[in-house]
Amino acid sequence: MTATVNEFNWPDRIVIGTIGEPGSRTFYLQARAGSELASIALEKQQAAVVAEMIDEILDQLSTVEGNPFSVPEHTPVELVDNEALEEVDELFRVGSMNLGWDASVAQVVLEAFSLNEEDEETYDPDGPGALMRVRMPVGTARAFAMRTHEIVAAGRPMCANCGYPIDPDGHTCQDENGQ
Numbered sequence: 001m002t003a004t005v006n007e008f009n010w011p012d013r014i015v016i017g018t019i020g021e022p023g024s025r026t027f028y029l030q031a032r033a034g035s036e037l038a039s040i041a042l043e044k045q046q047a048a049v050v051a052e053m054i055d056e057i058l059d060q061l062s063t064v065e066g067n068p069f070s071v072p073e074h075t076p077v078e079l080v081d082n083e084a085l086e087e088v089d090e091l092f093r094v095g096s097m098n099l100g101w102d103a104s105v106a107q108v109v110l111e112a113f114s115l116n117e118e119d120e121e122t123y124d125p126d127g128p129g130a131l132m133r134v135r136m137p138v139g140t141a142r143a144f145a146m147r148t149h150e151i152v153a154a155g156r157p158m159c160a161n162c163g164y165p166i167d168p169d170g171h172t173c174q175d176e177n178g179q
Contacts, residue, residue, distance in 0.1 A: 004130040006038045016047045016148040017085035022156045031134050042094040051148035053099050069106040071138045079143035092130045108141040110134045
């Protein structure tokens with residue numbers, strides 16, 4: 001049995017969004033091209049790292065002499081997407097992700113692989129797993145990263161004393177002296 005591949009080469013929309021309240025949110029990567037819509041669940045840290053890595057790739061590309069790929073330094077206003085997730089029908093939970101650059105079409109390529117049911121860490125392309133591959137033009141990638149940073153930061157406030165999140169029902173922390 002081969003893997004299921006969901007591919008979006010020029011998505012109309014690619015976002016990370018959440019369902020639930022801070023502290024118990026579920027993060028989703030959602031892509032849409034025409035009537036095709038796919039949503040996959042991922043961890044908050046996975047979302048944060050992918051946004052950071054996209055920014056690093058784009059920042060590095062923008063320093064190439066003459067900026068041949070027209071990489072924007074900031075998110076183009078017309079590409080800002082603050083809308084809620086569309087209907088979520090989770091295809092799979094992400095195990096691992098790859099991020100790359102395709103210079104032939106000037107797109108960031110994001111691949112998200114499903115968890116392997118046996119060891120929950122690896123992806124087997126010949127197994128029953130799934131893959132979502134999204135190719136994003138540079139402006140879309142910049143907007144995706146900006147929104148993802150905002151979504152990740154919109155969680156619970158952090159305690160100034162211990163650095164751990166403060167739950168809506170309160171917080172007990174210990175300072176550096178263990179008190």
